[in-house]
Amino acid sequence: MSETLQTTGMSDAAAAWDAATSDADLLARTAIAVRAAGSALRERFGDVVRHRTREELMSALAANDDTALAILRPRLTQLRPEAGWVEDELDGGALPPGEWWVVDPAEGNVNHLHALPEWAVTATLVRENQPVLTVVHLPMTGETCTALSGAGAHLDGRPLRVSPTADLGLGIVATSQARPDEDEAVVRRGGSSITAMLFDALVVRVSVPATLHLLNVAAGRIEAFWQFAGARADLLPGALLVTEAGGRISDAEGRPWTPQSESFLAAAPGVHTEAVTTLSR
Structure with a gap:
């Protein structure tokens, strides 16, 4: 599958980023950006968005994506100005070396358009093809899930653990x-x-x-x-x-x-x- 990738440039504000800032601090700042994007998408949520053609559907999906990306992209770029940006959330395969933001601005976008509540905003920082941190925000419930490599997964600050079921x-x-x-x-x-x-x-x-x-x-x-x-x-x-x-x-x-x-x-x-x-x- 072809890749659609772009390396972001460094802005003056982004240049002030402290290289010593921990991944934990970066996770907290990422969560703020993701929640802001989620709030913008929630304002667009309501009645079913009707469409008669595939083109109308794709246009409505793109409008949601653009709303969230207008918030996510500048904020995440400021946090990691040298990180690349994956343009297409449907892309797969390995990434080039370095850091990359893998973002789904409206995960479950089709649900959003059909007035179903099961959708989210996600942002994941990948370093040398390994996910380092992730934020998943569910605007309809207000929940935010985070994970930091080696430091656990949390739901609104509470530790997450998988099921003990053995059958x-x-x-x-x-x-x-x-x-x-x-x-x-x-x-x-x-x-x-x-x-x-x-x-x-x-x-x-x-x-x-x-x-x-x-x-x-x-x-x-x-x-x-x-x-x-x-x-x-x-x-x-x-x-x-x-x-x-x-x-x-x-x-x-x-x-x-x-x-x-x-x-x-x-x-x-x-x-x-x-x-x-x-x-x-």
Whole structure:
């Protein structure tokens, strides 16, 4: 998949950034920016936005993105002026060396347009292809989830821990559609995996966006989430949240996950092996 990446320039204000500032301080400042963008999007939330064509739909989605990015981009650029910026939240694969902002200005944007409350604003700083910090803000509930590599995951300051459940048959699991117009092979694989999980898990949830399911895994509300295909912006925030909350991340076959992987699995440790077995059928 082609990359649409841009390296940001350094402004006079950004040049004042103290290089000694810790990642914890950077996380706090990132959260302020993400919450501000969320507030702007919440002001746009209300009635269903009607559309008759794909072009009208794409225009409405872009309007939400632009509203959030007008706040996020200058603020995050000021925080890390030398970090690159990933232009397309649907892009996947590895990033070039250095630091990159991976942002989804309206995660679950289609839900926002349909007056459904399941949407978020996310920002993740990736350093040498490893997520360092992430902020996920849910404007409709006011909740903010954060994770800092090596320092845990938190929901409004409270530590998150994955579920202690050790039996997939007692667990709630979830999956999501990575993007519209997916390849037929991916669609069929996703459908068969849902069927398999309907036999082996207690309950299967299917909805978008992925990040909200991953937040629920990190919070111990559900036991596992899986997806075939995917993009950095919808998987990296949740991957860091789940890892820092004590969960396990892999591909659907149990191999180490990277943004180049063709599948993704996040699970509580007690059900991870069972989930891999189910998804590998």
